[in-house]
Amino acid sequence: MSTTxxxxxxxxxxxxxxxxxxxxxxxxxxGLAMNDGKVAVDIQLGYPAAGWRxxxxxxxxxxxxxxxxxxxxxxxxxxxxxxxxxxxxxEPLNGVRNIIAVASGKGGVGKSTVAANLALALQxxxxxxxxxxxxxxxxxxxRMLGLDGMPDTTEERKxxxxxxxxxxxxxxxVLVSTDQAMIWRGPMATQALQQLVSDTLxxxxxxxxxxxxxxxxxxxxxxAQRIPVAGxxxxxxxxxxxxxxxxxxxxxxxxxxxxxLGILENMSTHICSQCGHEEAIFGAGGGERIARETxxxxxxxxxxxxxxxxxxxxxxxxVASDPGHPVSMRFHEVARNVAAxxxxxxxxxxxxxxxxxxxx
Ligand code: ADP
Numbered sequence: 511m512s513t514t515x516x517x518x519x520x521x522x523x524x525x526x527x528x529x530x531x532x533x534x535x536x537x538x539x540x541g542l543a544m545n546d547g548k549v550a551v552d553i554q555l556g557y558p559a560a561g562w563r564x565x566x567x568x569x570x571x572x573x574x575x576x577x578x579x580x581x582x583x584x585x586x587x588x589x590x591x592x593x594x595x596x597x598x599x600x601e602p603l604n605g606v607r608n609i610i611a612v613a614s615g616k617g618g619v620g621k622s623t624v625a626a627n628l629a630l631a632l633q634x635x636x637x638x639x640x641x642x643x644x645x646x647x648x649x650x651x652x653r654m655l656g657l658d659g660m661p662d663t664t665e666e667r668k669x670x671x672x673x674x675x676x677x678x679x680x681x682x683x684v685l686v687s688t689d690q691a692m693i694w695r696g697p698m699a700t701q702a703l704q705q706l707v708s709d710t711l712x713x714x715x716x717x718x719x720x721x722x723x724x725x726x727x728x729x730x731x732x733x734a735q736r737i738p739v740a741g742x743x744x745x746x747x748x749x750x751x752x753x754x755x756x757x758x759x760x761x762x763x764x765x766x767x768x769x770x771l772g773i774l775e776n777m778s779t780h781i782c783s784q785c786g787h788e789e790a791i792f793g794a795g796g797g798e799r800i801a802r803e804t805x806x807x808x809x810x811x812x813x814x815x816x817x818x819x820x821x822x823x824x825x826x827x828x829v830a831s832d833p834g835h836p837v838s839m840r841f842h843e844v845a846r847n848v849a850a851x852x853x854x855x856x857x858x859x860x861x862x863x864x865x866x867x868x869x870x
Contacts, residue, residue, distance in 0.1 A: 516544050519577065523551055523570055530559070530843075530850035532807070547581035549574055555589040556853030558636035558716070561842045563587050591637060591716045591849075593858040596738035597767055602858060605712035606640070608740040610719050610848065611768070615755020617724040620776035621745045622650040623822045624812065625721040628743070629677055630829035631838070631845035637716040640671060640678035642707065644733060645723045646691050646699045649683030656825030657684055669710045675830040680710045700732040707737055717849070726758045734766045741771040741852045743809065748778050748796030753803065760804045771851040772809025773801045774844060780814045788813065807851065810844035813837065 520542040526535050541552040551570055559566070567585040574583045593607045603609065612628065614621040622645060633639040643651035651657065655674035661684060662670040669685075671678035682691065682703060691699065712718060720737065723729055734742075742763045746756040756773060763770050775797025779788045791814070801808040812818070818837050821828040829838045 516542055519544065519549065519574060520551075522573055522577075523553075526569060526573060528555075528850065530557070530562070530846040531854055532851075533854070544580075547579055549580055549583045551583065551585045553585065553587040555587070555850075556592055557846065557849035558589050558591065558632065559587075559846050559850075560634070560636040562846060589636065592853070594740040594852060595856045595858045596740055597735070600736070600738040602738050602860075603707065603712065603718070606715045606718045608717050608852060609738060610717055610771070610852065611722050611734070611737070611739045611742040611763075612719060612745060613722045613730070613742055613759050613763070614724045614745045615726065615752065615757075615759045617648065619724075619745050619747045619752065620812070621645075621724060622654060622721050623818065623827075624743075624745050624774060624776060625719050626651060626654045626822055626827045627818075627829045627838075627841045628845055628848065629717075629719040630675060630827055631841040632717050632719070632849060633676055634829065634833065635842060635845050635849070637849070638714055640680075640712050640715045640718045641674075642710070642718055642720045643679075643681030643683060644703045644706070644737075645721050646682050646694070646703060646729070647688070647723060649681045649688070651679060651681045651721060652683045653825060654822050654827060655679050657681060660684060664711065667709070669706070671710055671712060675827070678712060678715065680706065682706055696728045696732070699729050700736070703729075703733060704736055726755075726762045731762055731766070734762060734768060739768045741769050741848075741855060743771055743774055743848055744806070745774050745776055746797065746800055748775055748790070748792045748794070750793070750796065752796070753800050756800050757804050760806060769855050770804075770806055771848050772807040773797060773804065774809050775800075775811045777814040778811040783816050807847075809847045809851065810840065812840055812844070 524539045540554050543550050570585045571583045612625040629639050629641045643649045657672050661672050671680045744759045746752045760770050780791045781788050797808050815837050818828050829841050
C-alpha cells in the first residue's frame with residue numbers, strides 16, 4: 511500500500527479532537543500501518559486514560575472505516591507520563607514525577623474530598639499516585655483515606671508513606687495533633703510542611719496530589735513558592751460569592767508561576783437520592799463564569815451527592831468503594847482532564863549529567 515494513503519489516514523486520526531486536552535491528537539498518533547486493507551494504529555498519550563481506551567478505539571475505527579478499501583482497524587493505545595517543569599529555582603522531588611496542588615479560596619468547598627477522589631481516579635486511569643495532606647489546620651485525609659497509626663521511619667529519619675486504597679499517602683495529621691498545629695505560627699507551620707514534603711520517601715510516583723490548606727494567605731503562598739508544583743487545580747462551589755476567592759487562588763498561582771490546570775466546580779448540582787432528579791440548587795453556570803472571568807478552563811463539575819460525602823467521610827471514597835457510580839465516572843473524567851491539561855505544559859528539560867571527577 512502506498513505511503514501517501516497511510517499518511518493521509520494518519521493525518522485523519524491526528525486531526526481527531528482529544529476531549530481531555532481540548533486539542534487534536536496530533537503527535538500522540540505515533541504510527542499507522544496498512545496491509546491488505548487492515549490498518550494498525552499506534553497512539554501514545556501523555557497522560558493515563560485507561561477509561562478512555564475503548565471509546566477512543568471506537569472513534570478511530572469509525573473514522574478510518576469511512577475510507578474506502580479498509581476492512582479492519584486495530585488500535586493500540588498506551589501512555590507515557592513525562593516529568594513537567596516546576597517553578598524556577600526549585601528541584602523536583604525525588605520519587606515524584608509531577609506534583610498537582612489542589613487548592614481553594616476558602617474552606618468547606620470540598621477541596622479535600624476532591625483531592626482524595628481525584629488521586630484515586632488518576633490511579634484507576636493507570637498512574638502511580640500519592641496524596642500529601644498539607645492542610646495543616648484541618649487535615650482531613652487521615653479520615654478520608656482511613657490512615658491509622660504512625661508511619662514507619664528509616665534509620666536516616668526519613669518517613670515512609672502510608673498505604674491507602676493503593677495510594678501512597680502522608681498527612682500532617684498523623685504526625686502532629688490538630689491542637690498542637692493550631693498554635694503554630696506561620697513560619698513554623700510552613701517549615702513543618704516543607705519538611706514533610708522533603709522527608710517522605712515517595713516511591714516512583716507519576717503524580718503526587720497535594721491537598722493545600724484553604725485560602726491564599728502567607729502559608730499558602732510560601733508553600734506555593736517552596737513546593738515544586740507542576741500544576742494546580744482550584745476547587746470552588748458555584749455561588750457568586752466564591753468568585754473572588756477563586757480569583758485570588760488563581761492570582762496566587764500566577765504570581766509564583768505555577769500553571770493553573772483548571773477550575774473544578776464542586777456541589778454544582780444536587781442529585782436527589784430518592785428520585786435521581788438533578789437540580790442546580792446554588793444556581794447554574796457559576797463555574798463557567800468563574801472560569802471565563804479568570805481565563806481558566808472549567809475542568810469538571812461534581813454534583814452534591816450524599817453518597818460521595820458519606821463514603822469519603824467514612825474513609826472509603828466513592829471512586830474506590832463504588833467505581834461504577836456516576837459520580838466516580840465524573841471523577842475519572844476530571845482526572846483525565848487534569849492530567850491531559852498537565853501534559854500540555856512544558857516538560858522538565860533538566861539533563862542529569864553524571865558527576866565527572868578528574869584525577870591526575
Ligand atoms: P474542604 O477541604 O474544602 O474544607 P471537605 O472536602 O472537607 O472541604 O468537605 C466538607 C464536607 O462536605 C465534608 O463532610 C464532605 O464529605 C462534604 N462534601 C464535599 N463535597 C461534597 C459533594 N460533592 N457532595 C456531598 N458532600 C460533599
